[in-house]
Amino acid sequence: MAGPDPAELRRVVDAFPAAADSEPIDPGAADRIDDLLDGTYGRLTREWYPELTELTDSYAAGDVLREDVLEHVEAVPSFRLSDGAAPLPEKRRALVAADEAAAAVTEIAGWYATLRSLLDDDPDDLTRLERLLHGFGYVLAHGLFLGASSPERVVRRLRLAYRSVGVDIDETDSEAGAERTEFTCPYRNVGAGVYGEKWVCHEKLDRVDDGYVTYLAERGIDYQRPRDCDGSDRCYSTVARDGPELWWPKTAPAAVRAPP
The missing domain is CATH 3.30.1380 (Muramoyl-pentapeptide Carboxypeptidase; domain 2)
Incomplete structure (x- = not known):
């Protein structure tokens, strides 16, 4: 069956920069990031990620397919930086400001890229x-x-x-x-x-x-x-x-x- 090794998927999922057992972000910084990103950060960390961990467990147990995990990953809460090919300057400035508030903004982007590459067909x-x-x-x-x-x-x-x-x-x-x-x-x-x-x-x-x-x-x-x-x-x-x-x-x- 096509799909990543369950242990490798678990390792990547557990490496989420804003996971509960990772280095905590200052609450004030987290609130500022969430405000700058129109609530995307909060939805991603408090709603989307816990569901991802549950799907990862189900995948390891053989209860769901790679497609189910990939579908959830593709449905990640997102903060738009362009309208098609047209850039959205204010949104881009907001993302840069959020990144300056906490390193987790860049770290999550890198983590997400790793997760997507793991789930994409090889x-x-x-x-x-x-x-x-x-x-x-x-x-x-x-x-x-x-x-x-x-x-x-x-x-x-x-x-x-x-x-x-x-x-x-x-x-x-x-x-x-x-x-x-x-x-x-x-x-x-x-x-x-x-x-x-x-x-x-x-x-x-x-x-x-x-x-x-x-x-x-x-x-x-x-x-x-x-x-x-x-x-x-x-x-x-x-x-x-x-x-x-x-x-x-x-x-x-x-x-x-x-x-x-």
């Missing part, structure tokens, strides 16, 4: 079958998305591909340049008794989607493959124009600090 960690599925998806994408250069055209082809393998499209939406598709995966429980729930959908068929992701990213299209399937048969995916959007903790303060 071709060396994939099984032979998963590598074949990724390659198949990448090759298939050359025909499926031929001539499709916008999110609107890409998502029409994508929905066609979903339907071709028996996936039911439940709802579609378009907002702020992003095309969203909600659908039902008919293979959710296939092999569940042996491999666990969603094994076919998320650990195997998603490797084909990864091939689509690779192909589209090379052409400036951001395809976020199926997400939010917990507790329901319905999942969703989004397609949008890929852009240099910046936000903390993905973006470190040093990246937006004005040169002296």
Whole structure:
């Protein structure tokens, strides 16, 4: 099964700079950071991180998949530093000021980058079958998305591909340049008794989607493959124009600090 070693994931998660057993941040500094970052710091440390530790335990026990952990990591509370490609100067100054209040702001950004890299697919960690599925998806994408250069055209082809393998499209939406598709995966429980729930959908068929992701990213299209399937048969995916959007903790303060 694709995914990081549970012990390594636990080591990285436990290294969270603002964890309870780490060096405490002065309460006044923490409050100032939270004010500067519009409450993002507080939501991240008090709500998002405890849920991450619980998911890490569940992952080690085999109760959830890498996809479940990755979905939570991608849903980290964020402080926007740009509107698409357009910078937000006041927000950038606020991040720099927060960084000056406590080193944890930069440290969390570095920690988050490490966590993301651990959870992202590493071709060396994939099984032979998963590598074949990724390659198949990448090759298939050359025909499926031929001539499709916008999110609107890409998502029409994508929905066609979903339907071709028996996936039911439940709802579609378009907002702020992003095309969203909600659908039902008919293979959710296939092999569940042996491999666990969603094994076919998320650990195997998603490797084909990864091939689509690779192909589209090379052409400036951001395809976020199926997400939010917990507790329901319905999942969703989004397609949008890929852009240099910046936000903390993905973006470190040093990246937006004005040169002296």
